[in-house]
Amino acid sequence: MTDQNHFLIRKLHSLLGLFPVGAFFFEHTLTNSFTLIGPDLWEKWCWCLHNLPFKVPIEILFIFIPLAFHALYGLWIVYVAKNNALRYTYWRNWAFYLQRITALITIVFVTWHVWALKAAELFVGSGGFVNFHNYLTSSPALLAIYVVGWVAAVFHFSNGIWGFLASWGITVGPRAQSYAYVACMLVFCLFTAAGLAALYQLVTVSTVTPLYSMMY
Numbered sequence: 001m002t003d004q005n006h007f008l009i010r011k012l013h014s015l016l017g018l019f020p021v022g023a024f025f026f027e028h029t030l031t032n033s034f035t036l037i038g039p040d041l042w043e044k045w046c047w048c049l050h051n052l053p054f055k056v057p058i059e060i061l062f063i064f065i066p067l068a069f070h071a072l073y074g075l076w077i078v079y080v081a082k083n084n085a086l087r088y089t090y091w092r093n094w095a096f097y098l099q100r101i102t103a104l105i106t107i108v109f110v111t112w113h114v115w116a117l118k119a120a121e122l123f124v125g126s127g128g129f130v131n132f133h134n135y136l137t138s139s140p141a142l143l144a145i146y147v148v149g150w151v152a153a154v155f156h157f158s159n160g161i162w163g164f165l166a167s168w169g170i171t172v173g174p175r176a177q178s179y180a181y182v183a184c185m186l187v188f189c190l191f192t193a194a195g196l197a198a199l200y201q202l203v204t205v206s207t208v209t210p211l212y213s214m215m216y
Helices: 003-018 021-036 039-050 055-080 091-120 128-136 140-167 174-204 211-215
Strands: none
Touching: 003 021, 003 055, 003 140, 021 039, 021 055, 021 140, 021 174, 039 128, 055 091, 091 140, 128 140, 128 174, 140 174
């Protein structure tokens, strides 16, 4: 592979990490946050998503293919990366190292998560919220896996935004990149809190109350 081809593929890898993979991650976080408004709303929205017209082509073209490319090329980057966080202990070096570690955790977690949900058919018909509640509360280890997997995915996404901005020349210079990193870590905190709050809701609430009845 020539340096030019490698450069272009790295650019594509970075771009796909934000669009559409990052956009899907944002939508996933927003959807899970609906649990904080009401299980009924979350369940209805999930049902709509899982019954979209042309759902399979949309998933293949805009989720699975971009995600597979981003993940597979990311594994190659992890393989060839020279990690020296213990030798040079400044934060950006550690962030580079953590980006690779969270990539591996996220790939394993997402693959297992998708396979487990498809195999269990948790969203077939009604009762998706209760089904997922029973699934998450079936084992403390399972819940721990979701917490670790979620935090790893959020860090990889948030730190990846900084990498995208820097590699595409959007943030030029140390000052702009420092401000951008603060913003990305705020995204990390916000998305982490939203995901963990949704998990807490899914674990602690075991019944679904129609949203309209909550208004009276």
